[in-house]
Amino acid sequence: MKKYRFLSLLLALPMALSLFLPASAIGKEDLNLFCTSAALLDANHNDLLYDMNARERAYPASITKVMTALLVMEAIEGGQLSMDTVVTVSETAVQNIPPEYVIGSFKAGEQVSIKDLLYCMLLESDCDASNILAEAVDGTVAEFVAHMNRKAGELDCQGTHLTNTYGLHDENHYSTAYDITLWMKAALEYDQFREVIGTDRYTVPATNLSGERFFYNKNALISNLYYSGYYYDKCIGGKTGTTDDAGRCLVAAAEDGDELLISVILGSGPMQVPGEENLKQGQFRESIRLLEYGFDNFQRVTITRDSEPVATVKVTMSRQADEVNLKAQGSIVRTLPKSMDLDDIESRISLFAEEVEAPVKEGQLMGVMTLSYEGEVYGTLDLVAVTSVERSELLYKKQQFFAFFQTTGVKLALATGLLLAALLVLRLAVFRKKRRPKAGAHSRGNYRGTRMR
DSSP states (O other): OHHHHHHHHHHHHHHHHHTTSOOOOOOOOOOOOSSSEEEEEETTTTEEEEEESTTSOBOOGGGHHHHHHHHHHHHHHTTSOOTTOEEEOOHHHHTTOOGGGOOSOOOTTOEEEHHHHHHHHHHSOOHHHHHHHHHHHHSSHHHHHHHHHHHHHHTTOTTOBOSSSSOOOOTTOBBOHHHHHHHHHHHTTOHHHHHHHTOSEEEEOOOSSOOOEEEEOOOTTTOOSSSOSOOOTTEEEEEEEEETTTEEEEEEEEEETTEEEEEEEEEEOEEOOTTOSSOEEHHHHHHHHHHHHHHHHEEEEEEOOOSSOOEEEEEESOSSOSEEEEEEESOEEEEEETTOOGGGSEEEEEESOSEEESOBOTTOEEEEEEEEETTEEEEEEEEEESSOBOOOHHHHHHHHHHHHHHSHHHHHHHHHHHHHHHHHHHHHHHHHHHHSOOTTHHHHHTOOOOOOO
């Protein structure tokens, strides 16, 4: 049984390794989205449901702030900071930020809480708040940026490299739609992050250097304060991003019952919709289309193959049966298109051996079945014996008897014995030959002649 367990692990290894590789898109439909790249992730199960250039390099703009917020959340979880921690704004945190990126207008020496900075950064995309938070976590912006890239590596974001905390355009500041779904998925694990991105407006209390400040959520799926007509009741939050090079972008998360989907739209902008007079904001319209596509067209499916035997293995050393049937055991759960016919899923059987010796135990692991569809592996199921097969002791002892004489040691001993016997016979033959008297030797030895006189 140990060797079967080892073989099972060996055959299952490619499937296990595939868990650490970028997911393949399940949905094949072309939605003709108005953007340069898009991704839709089933966040609860890490299934990529839609892929439009999802792994091609793109500029994330202010969606970068999701990564910034994620590192702040980790610092809070680790006890380094709290939402109520008050920090003093440094000169370095607010210098060299282009004026069009400054919204909060925080001043050097101003004292503000981590909570207020997060709301400023994530609702209205304040960029000086990003740098202030970065220094609160790692001391300097440069150290924080290095931290961001390390985190991207930990999340297996293979197409991400960041150079600043807030999304200022830089040729070396890039990511992919798929990678951004991974940032967002990690950040959504924190309730405080969810609470912030799901808020439509927030008031920052007066500080030592400023009066109250009011911030409004730029995500039109949550708030109508900047753009109307895009409110989406399933949306729990997101983050916008816009630069000339990135276009208009949005990462959004939506829930429907137990389903949690994350959509990413990059490189969109104002678009003309047939039959409508006014231009639509592509980042919002297409995000809603993508999320609705996910909720309407996919479902969690349990895939099994245990209804009947799927293979047989020959059995020796038994008078009860000369083969045993195998059945698939267990199940695979995946997010799949509702229109998909499960009978189209391909099954590939890999047996540990074509023939085994009895006894065979019911449920004994004897192979694996790999399930796939259009080249994508969904998972593996164990193949186990349907019934037990008893061993024939007579056949077993007979086999053992003959096997005993087939061993190298026994063969060598027999050969040695035969050789010694042959040598002994030869020696006896030679010895007897030497002892045998020659013909006439006795008469000549005893002859006594008479002398002639």
